[in-house]
Amino acid sequence: MEFQDIIFAKEKDFAVITLNRPPANVLRYGTYFELYKATEFISADEEIKAVIITGSGERAFCAGADVQAFYELGTSVFNIKEYASNAGMAMRRVKELEIPVIGAANGIALGGGLELLCICDFRIASEKASFGVPEINLGIIPGSGGTVELPYIVGLAKAKEMVMLGKTYSSTEALQMGLLNKVVPPESLMDEVRTLAKELISKPLAAMKAAKLILNTGMNLDRVSALKLESELCSLLLLTKDAREGFLSLIEKRKPQFKGEDLVEGIKRGMTRKRA
Numbered sequence: 001m002e003f004q005d006i007i008f009a010k011e012k013d014f015a016v017i018t019l020n021r022p023p024a025n026v027l028r029y030g031t032y033f034e035l036y037k038a039t040e041f042i043s044a045d046e047e048i049k050a051v052i053i054t055g056s057g058e059r060a061f062c063a064g065a066d067v068q069a070f071y072e073l074g075t076s077v078f079n080i081k082e083y084a085s086n087a088g089m090a091m092r093r094v095k096e097l098e099i100p101v102i103g104a105a106n107g108i109a110l111g112g113g114l115e116l117l118c119i120c121d122f123r124i125a126s127e128k129a130s131f132g133v134p135e136i137n138l139g140i141i142p143g144s145g146g147t148v149e150l151p152y153i154v155g156l157a158k159a160k161e162m163v164m165l166g167k168t169y170s171s172t173e174a175l176q177m178g179l180l181n182k183v184v185p186p187e188s189l190m191d192e193v194r195t196l197a198k199e200l201i202s203k204p205l206a207a208m209k210a211a212k213l214i215l216n217t218g219m220n221l222d223r224v225s226a227l228k229l230e231s232e233l234c235s236l237l238l239l240t241k242d243a244r245e246g247f248l249s250l251i252e253k254r255k256p257q258f259k260g261e262d263l264v265e266g267i268k269r270g271m272t273r274k275r276a
Helices: 029-044 067-071 077-095 112-118 134-138 146-154 156-165 171-176 186-201 205-220 223-237 241-251 263-275
Strands: 006-011 014-019 051-055 060-062 101-105 108-110 122-126 130-132 168-170 182-184
Touching (some): 006 029, 014 029, 051 060, 051 186, 060 112, 101 112, 101 186, 112 146, 122 186, 146 156, 168 171, 171 182, 205 223, 205 241
Parallel strands (some): 014 051, 051 101, 101 122, 122 182
Antiparallel strands (some): 006 014, 130 168
16 A cells, blocks of 8 residues: 555564654544554564654654644534544554554644554654644544543643643653653654664563553553453463573573564463363
């Protein structure tokens, strides 16, 4: 598939998705559709073990929805619901990727752009970037997860301030409130993000997927269920060769050599051994 609104590139064992509608990289129906298709490519490619999402140019990561395209939807309930459904589906697919997703905010991230950053597992930003959910100033509210994701990241009080006042925050302020993991000079952003991607890729694949799964779902479960799921996942991981290698390397006082074994393969081998 040829993309128009994004650039999809594979760099060895990680993928880079670049929002490519300069200067503001705003989102429209087609952008969300292409994001969804990109996640399908990623899920089907076993070589890809991490994803980076960024924006083209130096001005914006993503300034939110394409206001002109959104306005042209008119007051048709069908058009508006279809747009919202498409946006929500694309966002869920990005969040549900089993592998780590890193958001690289090269510039402003507003509205839908900030919502896209929020569903990334890590967020690194340029010192020149700024952040906000200004939808209240347009007579609407965030519609692609902002009111749901922000309280988990910055806390309910700060999320209410962001959503109900529609203010814009600097990178320094975003870092202080816990929205970002790190802030770096603009010229260092992509090097920093690629370094993080490579570090994540070096970790055992099955454990990485299990960690992301429990961290993303545990907060939505009651405490007992979350602890049970964590225990079950940990037990299953002990069936993998990478787990054995991790323990053995510690005993032998050397660096582990993980092979990237998937959890499902480990479970199958463990079941086979039990039957034997």
